[in-house]
Structure formats: structure tokens, C-alpha cells
Amino acid sequence: MTPLAPASSPVDKPSPSDAGLAHHPGFQRLFRPGELTVGLILPLETHPRRPAPTMAGHLQMARRAEQLGFGALWMRDVPFYDPAYGDVGQVYEPMVYMAYLAAATTSIVLGTAGIVLPTREPLILAKQATSLDQLSGGRLVLGLSSGDRTSDYPMFGIDFASRGERYREAHGVLRSVTEERFPVYASEHFGRAGGSLELVPRPAFGRIPSIAVGRSQQSLAWLASHLDGHLAFVPTPEDLAPLARLWRTEVALAAGEAAFKPLGIGGFFDLSDDPDEPFQRIHGGFRAGRNGLRDYLLLAREAGVSHMALNPKVSRQPYAEIMDQLSESVLPVFPALA
Template sequence: MDMSLPLVEQAPATSIPRLESHPGYNRVFREHELTVGLILPLETHPQSPQPTMRDHIAMARKAEEIGVAALWARDIPFFDPAYGDAGQIFDPLIYIAHLAAATRSITLGTAGIVLPMREPLLLAKQINSLDHLTDGRLVVGMSSGDRPSEYPIFGIDFESRGERFRDAFGVYRAVSEHSFPHFASARFGRSEGALDLLPKPPYGRTPAIAVGRSQQSLEWIAENMDGYLGFVPDPDKLNEFGKDWRALTAHAGNGSHPKPLAFGGFLYLHHNPHLPFKRIRGGFAAGSRALRDLLERARDAGVHHVALNPKVTPRPYAEILDELGSVVLPGFSAA
């Protein structure tokens, strides 16, 4: 398997963009700290695949107020009843633009853009524009997608998604971050350096993290991307989770800082605050105090961010935010 990026000919940059100056990145990823994010929609609907999207702006503002670090939008182009989950329904980039107008400082991210299905030249234009219009609050999570049923409707071979991911990512980075770039791609065109894409990212680079393995090795992710958001590990595997990532990124960080590590999934926030971690499909169940203890262990293991989706909890979302705000977030607030 060819693990290389597309051929990109570019003079060395005069300076490496320091992502620590990027507001959205800095709110979420801080050395020796852990922050908490929420995966959209900001609504519980355990018995329905589709949310109503009522009160979502009020919930976004409340999340920002209590110290939630980021809101993460999923990329689900078509609803597949076999999966029973339509995400937040709205296109993630358009929805982020709407949320940006309704909030002030919370980071807005994707978890993640299904890169093999996206045309990377136009995606670069969209992301760079959105990072400007949100005043640097955008963090882009990218994935290869996990729903085979979506690929035929795009005319794309599901088995090629790992190669397409690398190909699209190389083109995206070339046109996004370099002036008048030269590149040649097997799938996404070529440039001889006569054209330039504007705008460029306001902070030199819009942070791009891998959401899941994206059909890549962790070594490739550590070398090429700005962080990794994996699936929820078992509590007794947290130290191993952090140690393995630190070993891969010891010499691949931005400036003097290691690349960040995160995990995410569904959260069933149990009414018993002391209910210990219990694995459920796509995530875990826990009480609020047990969740706080888990986050402390994750922070000590070197995890920088945890993204939670409480949609499976049969309780009102405002009630969940109140409990997170009073019990969990005082130790992990991004405010």
C-alpha cells in the first residue's frame, strides 16, 4: 500500500505555523490539561434516529457559558436507517457558520469531515473562509467514513477510502497553505503553480485532526496530522492509550509541544452519580461523579480532550448540561 501523499513541489516555508496561537485549537488543546466538548446535536433522542433541532442555539450558548470547550459537528451526507443515526442533520460546515454567529468563543469543530467524499480544492476554500469568519475558532476533524452504504451513491469504491483520504489530504494541504502550489494528484487534479487559492488560513494553518484511524496507521497520523481523536478506551487502558501516542509524536509536534490526543463517543449520563464506567454501543455509561473521576484519570494519562455525545441519555438536555456544569466541568472548564 502506498502511504505517501500526492506529489507536492513547494519551496520550504519561512516559518512553521504555531498552532498554539490559533484560538480554537488553544481553547481545546492545552498542555497537561483536559477539556470537554460536546458532539452535536445538543439534544437527547434515544428513541428516534433524528433530532428535532429545537432549542439548539439556546443549548449551544448554555454549553459555552458553563465552560464546554468545543462543539463537534458530524458529517453524515445521507441517512441510512440501518445505522439509526442522522447526526445533527445539517451540513457540518454550514451549521458551524450558523453556530459561530450565535456564540462568542467556543471552538467549533467537525468530527469528522468524510474526506474521501469531499472535493479537496473546494473544501480548502470552505475551511479557510470559515476559519476567517469564525475568528479562528475552527478545528477540522477528518475521517474516512464508516458507512459502506454511502459510497456507491457517490460513485466511490469503499475499499479505496484510505488511499483517497491520503490523496485528498495532500491536495487540501497544498492549496490551503502554500501560495501558487505545484501538485499532481491521481484523483483531484494538478497545478503548475499558475493559480492560487484565497483566502489562506488566518493563523497559517487551520488545525486538522484525525477522527478515528481513517484507514491509516497511527504513525501516519502522528506524522501528518495535528492530533488524534480516537474511540473511548477502557479505563484500565488509558495509560497505554496516552503512552503509545506520546511515543509516536515525541518528535512530530508543533514547536515544542506534543500533538494532542483525544477520545469521544456516546455518553449515557446515569441518574446515579456514582455509577461506574460501563461500555455501551458507541461509547459508555457513567454517573457524573464517575465521569469526573474518569476524566481525571484520562488527564493524568496524557489525554487533552474528551468529546461526549449524550443523545442516548433519556433525560432533558438542559438537565444534562446543568449536571455537567455543577459536577464535572469545574475541574475541566475551558472558560
């Protein structure tokens, strides 16, 4: 077989600006300049001292989150239980679980936070993503990470040190097959396409938004050039403005001053019994009262943050009570977008 030209490599294709996502329902429900929305990282169950949730009543809780007006449900990609980490996420495989939730909900965004891209076969992931985007009516936002669990990689026969390179390559293949008709490309790890095959189904609204979860072993400049947005670890109040300013600068350099590529933040959230307790750093996230959270989100919105993904699994209250408190004090100020 004659090798395809290096110029056909899928790695170096920059992402277009948000103009390509102007009609994507999921993207538009979460992200708009000057606005901030709130989503929940699954499971919708508090279990601060246990590695795994029971997943009891999880479908009813997802419907409740939609009814209350949360913008998104985010699913993590944790294939194995590693006692050294002590956390298995929402137990179920995220792409399968999203399909189940898509059939039980109508408007809430379904996102991944994030798929560990270097361990995924991008052609299969592309087929799953376009199918989910079609079946959900364009509610999929694909968050992509490089993963930080060193114990997972040997199970897949992949060198942990290669995850940054594999992330770039897999992302390029994913974009090529979902956005191009009969694509032509060559990749080192994920095959080649000669222009005779086309992925079906196609994305429901032209293309599927993909955001970087964490830095994914990439430079911020590369993320700003190739992804549609960035979900960062929740910063302190003092670091909100510098983080947002840095991201805006990189987006402007990559895509122009008028480009909008949203910045989101996320992490564990412990809801304090004191409603006025301000932001306090905890391992993996922060603690605050409902009013303290609202004050923090006001600062985040002013800085230019577009979305907050909360994971209250470490909280002590029942999850339903947490959602009710947030729906009363936070969501009226930061509603999901029409």
C-alpha cells in the first residue's frame, strides 16, 4: 500500500470557531458569552466514605435534575476499580449510560468529563458519539481527557508516557471521520483512510462539540487551537480572572479576537451546613455554603467562565436535598440557556 502523504495526518487540523456549533442544542444550552450555567458530575448520589455509589434511583434523579433546570449531566470514564484511588465514578460505561439517559430525558445536556481518549479506539468512539448525538437530538458534548490513573494503561497495553501523543492523534481521527465526507488521513496508531469510506450516522447538527477536560498533556495553545472549549479544575477565587484571561488570550491567538471557545471549571463540591460559608479548598475541589457558592459563581461569570460542573459526591447531605438547595439559591441566577 502506498503511504498517504504526511499532510493528510489528522493531528494538525485546528478546530473551527463556535460558528460551526451555532445550531447545536447541547452547546447552545450550556455556553454563551457573558453567561454561566451549572451542571452535575455523576453519580447523582452522595457517598463520601465509599468508593462506589449504589446507583439506586439514578434514573429518577437524572429526571429530577432536568426538571429543576440543571444544564448538564457529566459522566466520568473509570473502567476499573483501583483501591489506590478509591473512586469508581458512576460505575456504568459512560457512552452506554448516556444512551440510557438520553431515552429518559428530553433537554438536559449529556456530557463526558471526560472520555480517556488515549485508551479509546477513535473510530468506535466516533460511531458511538454520532449515534448518541442523533438519538439525543444533539445533546451530546464530548469532553476528552488523557487520564491520570497509571494503573489503567497497562491493562490496555499502552505506554502511559505516550498518552499525550495518542490524545492528539486520536482527536484528529475523531474529527476527520465525524466532520469530513469520505476522509483521507494517515495515523501512526489508529489506522488510515483513503477516501472510499464514510462514517454513518453523521452528526445531527453538522459536528459534535469536543472540549478538553484538564490539560490532557497538551499546551494550552494546542487546546485553544484544536478543541471547542476547556474544562479546568476549579480554581480559587483569586485565580478565576487570571485563568480566564489566559484562556481567552490563547483562543484569540488561535482563532481570532471574535472567536468564542468556552471555559468551564469543575471538581468535587462539599455543600456546607453554613449557607454563608465562602469558598474553602478541599482535596479535589472545594467546600462552600449555598450562598458562598453563588458568590463564587458570580465572580466566575464576571471573569468569563461559562460553566460550572459540580460533583457533590463528597457532601454529607442526601443528594436530593443538595439539588433542591441549589435549585432555590443558585439556578435562578445561573439557569440553563434556551
